[in-house]
């Protein structure tokens with residue numbers, strides 16, 4: 001990469017598109033159905049505005065956050081995305097090194113093309129969480145959990161928005177069904193064969209209970225949109241929630257992730273950390289999500305675009321750009337810490353004051369302070 005290198009996340013997408021096989025680009029970029037939810041994720045951020053505070057300078061900027069015992073220097077995690085070796089020969093190894101360099105958490109996909117042990121070995125010091133689709137064969141699920149634990153993963157992220165795969169017209173048209181020869185879902189190797197990733201409509205809250213008995217690792221649920229499910233998650237001892245519509249790849253017609261966030265944050269009431277992914281493309285998007293009650297966000301496609309455009313350096317640059325943009329926007333908002341952000345600083349474009357306000361920001365203005373102070 002040179003001086004003409006991408007300088008925004010959206011420019012990274014264009015650079016990645018130019019390099020990728022068109023069917024692979026479509027797999028990464030695409031959504032389900034008419035891609036209404038896919039577009040809504042970014043459009044919802046555009047409709048939200050930030051109201052800066054003034055004359056609050058002085059202190060040194062603080063962007064770090066601790067989630068499930070893991071410190072991240074920035075409130076931006078790497079969302080789990082499958083098949084990184086379609087974007088770069090080093091695949092998830094390169095992504096993990098980029099996340100380590102950015103001092104943030106990478107959520108390794110169960111459908112990674114590098115085994116979780118090899119991802120961990122390639123990136124010493126990386127903070128890894130492991131994403132899991134609960135497999136109906138719970139004995140295999142347990143073997144997978146043991147591998148993630150042994151590799152040093154600090155949390156399990158169970159994806160719950162995928163009882164079946166979304167209907168992805170781009171993949172259907174392109175005939176993209178399987179990985180090309182030589183690439184495999186390496187976490188699915190089991191007794192000399194590679195199992196298919198099973199998305200199962202049979203999975204229930206009972207399986208979450210079984211998983212909790214199986215492991216001491218904290219469990220996050222990814223893909224919760226209904227506030228009643230957020231409350232059920234708390235009843236089941238879940239340690240964090242990730243508000244997500246899977247980047248618009250599962251049920252088309254669900255709300256934009258950031259539009260679903262306030263109700264979930266209100267239901268959780270600070271009991272556990274709330275994360276969000278979907279459509280985060282600018283530092284200002286991160287600030288909007290944090291102001292509305294997220295403790296951190298995750299990015300999916302932008303990291304893949306970085307990887308496809310420039311391998312490890314490209315992915316690191318994407319995370320670095322977000323960090324620069326967050327610091328710049330915080331300063332312009334009169335904040336010295338991400339905990340200074342509150343719902344009072346967000347408006348829905350064109351709506352009156354307080355319309356985006358759903359939760360009392362508390363005396364120090366920061367959302368979700370309850371779990372942090374424990």
Ligand SMILES: Cc1cc2nc3c(=O)[nH]c(=O)nc-3n(C[C@H](O)[C@H](O)[C@H](O)COP(=O)(O)O)c2cc1C
Pocket residue numbers: 027028029041079080081082109110111131159222244245246247248249277278279280298299300301302
């Ligand atoms: C190409 C691709 C593959 C994905 N694979 C997974 C996966 O294996 N497991 C999972 O839980 N989510 C997966 N996701 C969803 C992401 O974790 C995340 O929810 C989504 O990408 C966030 O939206 P964004 O791409 O706009 O940041 C995938 C998303 C994309 C784009």
Ligand SMILES: O=C(O)C(=O)c1ccccc1
Pocket residue numbers: 082111197246249
């Ligand atoms: O493509 C995806 O979004 C995804 O989550 C997935 C599911 C199963 C296998 C590979 C990826």
